[in-house]
Amino acid sequence: MLVVKGVDIYYGKLQVLWDLSLQVGKESVGLFGPNGAGKTTLVNAIVGLVKPANGEITFGGRSLLPLETHRIIREGVAVVPQERELFPFMSVLGNLKSGAAYIPGARDKIDERMRFIFDIFPVLKERLGQLAVTLSGGEQRMLAIARSLMAGPKLLILDEPSSGLQPSLVSDLFRRMREIREKEGVSILIAEQNVRQCLRAIDRGYVIENGRVVIEDSAEGLAHSDHVRRSYLGL
Amino acid sequence: MLAKLRQRDYQILIAFIIVAAILAFWRPHVLISGLQRGSLYVLIALPVGIIYGILGILNLAHGEFMMLGAFFAFSLVTLTGIDPLIAMLPAFPAMFVVGIVTYRLTIKHVVRAPLNQFLLTFGLAVMLTEMANLIWTTRPRIVWVPYAASSATIGPITFGTFEFVYVAAAAIVLVGMFLFLTRTRAGLAAMAVGQNPRGAKLVGIDVERTYMMIFSACLAVLGPIGALFLIRHAIFPGVGGPFSLRAVSIVAMAGFGNLPGILVWGIGLGLAEAFVRSFRGWGGWADIIFFGMIILVVFYRSYQRRVR
Ligand SMILES: Nc1ncnc2c1ncn2[C@@H]1O[C@H](COP(=O)(O)OP(=O)(O)OP(=O)(O)O)[C@@H](O)[C@H]1O
Ligand SMILES: [Mg+2]
Numbered sequence: 001m002l003v004v005k006g007v008d009i010y011y012g013k014l015q016v017l018w019d020l021s022l023q024v025g026k027e028s029v030g031l032f033g034p035n036g037a038g039k040t041t042l043v044n045a046i047v048g049l050v051k052p053a054n055g056e057i058t059f060g061g062r063s064l065l066p067l068e069t070h071r072i073i074r075e076g077v078a079v080v081p082q083e084r085e086l087f088p089f090m091s092v093l094g095n096l097k098s099g100a101a102y103i104p105g106a107r108d109k110i111d112e113r114m115r116f117i118f119d120i121f122p123v124l125k126e127r128l129g130q131l132a133v134t135l136s137g138g139e140q141r142m143l144a145i146a147r148s149l150m151a152g153p154k155l156l157i158l159d160e161p162s163s164g165l166q167p168s169l170v171s172d173l174f175r176r177m178r179e180i181r182e183k184e185g186v187s188i189l190i191a192e193q194n195v196r197q198c199l200r201a202i203d204r205g206y207v208i209e210n211g212r213v214v215i216e217d218s219a220e221g222l223a224h225s226d227h228v229r230r231s232y233l234g235l
Numbered sequence: 236m237l238a239k240l241r242q243r244d245y246q247i248l249i250a251f252i253i254v255a256a257i258l259a260f261w262r263p264h265v266l267i268s269g270l271q272r273g274s275l276y277v278l279i280a281l282p283v284g285i286i287y288g289i290l291g292i293l294n295l296a297h298g299e300f301m302m303l304g305a306f307f308a309f310s311l312v313t314l315t316g317i318d319p320l321i322a323m324l325p326a327f328p329a330m331f332v333v334g335i336v337t338y339r340l341t342i343k344h345v346v347r348a349p350l351n352q353f354l355l356t357f358g359l360a361v362m363l364t365e366m367a368n369l370i371w372t373t374r375p376r377i378v379w380v381p382y383a384a385s386s387a388t389i390g391p392i393t394f395g396t397f398e399f400v401y402v403a404a405a406a407i408v409l410v411g412m413f414l415f416l417t418r419t420r421a422g423l424a425a426m427a428v429g430q431n432p433r434g435a436k437l438v439g440i441d442v443e444r445t446y447m448m449i450f451s452a453c454l455a456v457l458g459p460i461g462a463l464f465l466i467r468h469a470i471f472p473g474v475g476g477p478f479s480l481r482a483v484s485i486v487a488m489a490g491f492g493n494l495p496g497i498l499v500w501g502i503g504l505g506l507a508e509a510f511v512r513s514f515r516g517w518g519g520w521a522d523i524i525f526f527g528m529i530i531l532v533v534f535y536r537s538y539q540r541r542v543r
Binding site: 047049068069070073074079081085086087088089090094097098099101102103147151 | 420423424426427430431433434435436437438439440441442443
């Protein structure tokens with residue numbers, strides 16, 4: 001269970017998150033908001049890439065703030081960064097393995113997880129030997145998602161997983177997320193611009209604007225909220 | 236970054252083989268001493284290439300660290316009377332520790348800071364040389380072991396055989412590094428860090444520790460190399476300087492991050508030098524030709540870039 005409580009984050013003198021609180025239990029949670037709202041900043045704070053000035057972030061009751069990024073990841077948090085952050089001159093296979101190789105407990109299950117991933121993204125199987133840098137943008141996105149799944153995480157954080165993916169894959173992706181959440185009991189946090197599709201995959205969601213939570217509601221509640229309908233669903 | 240031999244390297248490799256074949260008939264001793272000398276350059280340039288590829292730091296002090304390893308072996312030999320070959324063993328961990336201390340105190344703070352790291356490693360080179368001056372003075376030192384002067388004669392030519400250990404050592408270091416980087420988990424982590432440090436953190440790799448271990452391991456191999464160097468060369472505090480220059484040049488000529496290229500260029504430059512030296516009275520030109528070639532290669536590169 002992830003708990004973010006009263007977090008303030010600054011870049012230099014500029015404050016981008018204001019007293020922000022959110023929770024992710026054994027559920028899928030959406031994180032919505034316009035460009036520059038602070039979604040990526042929050043994701044980076046959870047994995048220790050930026051440190052909050054105030055507030056607390058705990059995972060399974062343990063504070064993540066004193067931990068370095070690689071320790072947080074080894075605690076069972078996997079992330080698909082907005083910028084993908086693949087290893088460009090490694091093969092698809094090398095990138096996939098890197099997702100599991102440094103996580104205690106994931107190392108021994110590489111083959112099993114690989115089958116699971118090829119089931120979701122059959123394209124990757126055809127491209128195992130190809131260097132990541134030569135993949136198309138969408139294929140790179142799939143690889144980044146697949147790499148995070150290799151870790152067999154307790155908490156999976158996806159930062160705009162749908163961007164650059166063809167529409168049929170997007171709905172498929174969100175269906176799979178639902179599946180993973182139900183079958184494997186993974187907690188999921190998804191930051192997304194594609195609110196309409198994402199609402200199908202999540203149980204609850206938050207809307208962040210200017211670094212503050214402005215709405216917190218169930219998926220259904222969000223779908224019926226006037227503000228969400230107007231600003232995010234274009235209705 | 237460890238990509239297979241690039242097309243260009245193939246062409247150069249083939250050119251070298253042709254040159255080597257001609258030399259074998261015309262001036263066979265050039266072929267042998269060039270290979271031996273070139274191997275020594277490869278030995279020192281390879282770790283420079285690895286540190287550059289993974290930490291993004293061009294270590295201008297690598298020759299000086301080799302000098303330090305050689306002096307460490309020298310002190311051990313003179314104090315305890317052991318054979319310099321045995322001194323290779325403690326020299327490895329000793330230089331590893333030097334690596335950790337150097338990393339913690341200095342390198343750590345300039346990883347991926349282009350200008351400062353130049354100044355820093357240049358400063359380190361000067362400091363190491365001066366430090367050696369204070370401890371061991373500028374007097375050249377040698378150790379004498381009977382096997383160092385061993386030689387063999389084939390037909391009309393006679394050559395030193397001990398120097399073949401440099402060839403063997405270069406082969407061992409090259410293969411060892413290759414296997415480490417492609418077959419072990421720590422090596423693959425190092426490759427990941429070299430390609431994308433942020434991505435590496437996000438898959439659970441301790442990037443900071445990887446930097447430290449790679450830097451220290453690359454310095455550690457200089458311990459045994461220094462001991463081997465000592466057996467065949469007089470050492471003094473400034474002895475590492477030319478090797479630093481050559482190592483950095485070889486890495487630059489191979490194209491940054493291209494390890495097989497380091498092998499090709501290191502041996503090639505060793506051959507070129509030996510060739511120039513084989514003309515009586517022209518030995519002094521060896522350095523000029525060496526660095527002249529580097530300037531040509533750099534010009535050629537930027538010319539190619541402009542054409543494209
Ligand atoms: N490294 C940085 N230095 C300074 N300001 C930054 C930095 N990173 C982000 N910001 C600023 O912080 C604010 C929040 O950025 P963030 O990336 O968290 O937004 P986001 O919600 O992820 O947006 P998007 O939907 O475009 O990805 C933005 O105004 C951005 O300009
Ligand atoms: Mg973002």
